[in-house]
Amino acid sequence: MMTFKYSNSVPKSNENATADILKAASDPKVISFAGGLPAAELFPVEQMKAASDKVFDLYGQEVLQYASTLGYLGLRKEIVKMMKERAVETSVDNIAVTTGSQQAIDLVARMLINPGDVVITEDPTYLAAIDVFKSYGAEMVGVPMDEDGIKTDALAETVKKYPEAKFIYTIPNFQNPTGRTMAIERRKELIKIANEADLPVLEDDPYGAIRYAGEFLPSLKHFDTEGRVIYLSSFSKILAPGMRLGWIVASQDFMAKFALLEQNADLHADNLAQYVVAQFLQDVDVTEHIKKITDVYEHRATLMLQEIDKQFPKNVHHSIPQGEIFIWVEVPGVDTKQLFDECIKHDVAFVPGSAFFTNEEQPGTFRMNFSNMNDEQIVEGVKRMGAAIKAVQN
Numbered sequence: 001m002m003t004f005k006y007s008n009s010v011p012k013s014n015e016n017a018t019a020d021i022l023k024a025a026s027d028p029k030v031i032s033f034a035g036g037l038p039a040a041e042l043f044p045v046e047q048m049k050a051a052s053d054k055v056f057d058l059y060g061q062e063v064l065q066y067a068s069t070l071g072y073l074g075l076r077k078e079i080v081k082m083m084k085e086r087a088v089e090t091s092v093d094n095i096a097v098t099t100g101s102q103q104a105i106d107l108v109a110r111m112l113i114n115p116g117d118v119v120i121t122e123d124p125t126y127l128a129a130i131d132v133f134k135s136y137g138a139e140m141v142g143v144p145m146d147e148d149g150i151k152t153d154a155l156a157e158t159v160k161k162y163p164e165a166k167f168i169y170t171i172p173n174f175q176n177p178t179g180r181t182m183a184i185e186r187r188k189e190l191i192k193i194a195n196e197a198d199l200p201v202l203e204d205d206p207y208g209a210i211r212y213a214g215e216f217l218p219s220l221k222h223f224d225t226e227g228r229v230i231y232l233s234s235f236s237k238i239l240a241p242g243m244r245l246g247w248i249v250a251s252q253d254f255m256a257k258f259a260l261l262e263q264n265a266d267l268h269a270d271n272l273a274q275y276v277v278a279q280f281l282q283d284v285d286v287t288e289h290i291k292k293i294t295d296v297y298e299h300r301a302t303l304m305l306q307e308i309d310k311q312f313p314k315n316v317h318h319s320i321p322q323g324e325i326f327i328w329v330e331v332p333g334v335d336t337k338q339l340f341d342e343c344i345k346h347d348v349a350f351v352p353g354s355a356f357f358t359n360e361e362q363p364g365t366f367r368m369n370f371s372n373m374n375d376e377q378i379v380e381g382v383k384r385m386g387a388a389i390k391a392v393q394n
């Protein structure tokens with residue numbers, strides 16, 4: 001058999017603890033709070049079908065042709081409008097459509113990271129971003145968080161310690177995995193720190209539109225006067241992740257280089273999907289659609305928090321999300337891998353916190369997701385988890 005000499009970007013081991021967890025959680029009898037899937041019953045299937053039919057009628061040949069690397073102009077115009085609602089003034093020349101925001105994370109990493117470079121992140125942070133940064137040889141430096149997001153005093157220290165760091169990666173809204181939101185003062189402080197240290201900021205905001213508590217907070221990009229914030233978002237959480245459409249907003253200088261890399265990666269994002277989403281955004285009241293998702297997630301979050309308070313031991317701490325799909329739980333003194341095994345015996349699953357830390361793991365932590373489970377499953381699943389926690393605590 002051929003033995004391949006893989007590049008340094010390929011992990012040495014095939015072990016993938018998270019994949020194993022998600023596999024165990026995918027057993028149909030398991031109530032899974034492990035993944036982060038949107039509620040499929042909220043996908044706008046009929047409206048998307050209507051948009052698709054219309055696109056084929058109006059632009060049949062055009063949508064099936066190769067197209068511009070930065071993306072369909074009609075969609076980029078819609079994104080300019082959406083960004084305005086998010087308090088960011090931008091133009092079509094500052095935007096590229098990508099194959100999900102995951103591709104944008106990968107391409108930005110490819111643009112900025114040389115092997116050995118330091119990337120500063122929240123600790124814990126989004127697992128698939130950690131994996132991407134590491135695949136380009138980055139050294140990850142995590143900054144602790146509290147309920148108000150990244151601790152900016154600790155960030156200032158870290159930036160001083162690593163003046164050669166390449167960029168700060170952050171998820172300010174309803175962070176994955178903690179569900180926490182960065183407070184407004186912290187946002188301003190982060191930009192100040194980045195300005196003083198002349199560091200780029202990669203702002204990952206796939207979740208910001210689905211807020212059910214607290215008030216709208218402007219993005220870091222809103223406070224950026226120097227073109228240092230690279231902003232990413234996605235249609236995955238507001239429309240449908242299977243369409244694989246995300247976007248990046250950055251300075252025109254940065255976008256010129258980004259276009260070269262996107263061309264190498266896939267020439268352009270799926271043209272048909274881009275036309276269909278643009279048509280959808282023109283024909284459908286997307287605010288109303290987002291409100292439907294927000295209402296359902298608010299209900300599920302409230303129910304899960306209420307059941308956690310009822311079923312988990314009293315020494316448990318948990319985040320209270322203002323939007324989207326994750327709750328972060330800390331059970332002092334519990335080995336969460338052992339808890340996971342115990343939970344699987346009870347047919348319920350979550351993701352142990354260890355997966356999300358870049359530096360030192362904070363023991364006893366784990367992530368719970370509620371977006372893809374109905375009321376009955378939430379009540380029953382939390383009850384089973386409560387029993388499992390008590391079993392491993394004793």
Ligand code: PMP
Nearest residue numbers: 100101102126176204234236246
């Ligand atoms: N960033 C974060 C923080 C995520 O949680 C995810 C996936 N849910 C992504 C980016 C990628 O999402 P997508 O590629 O579907 O836009």
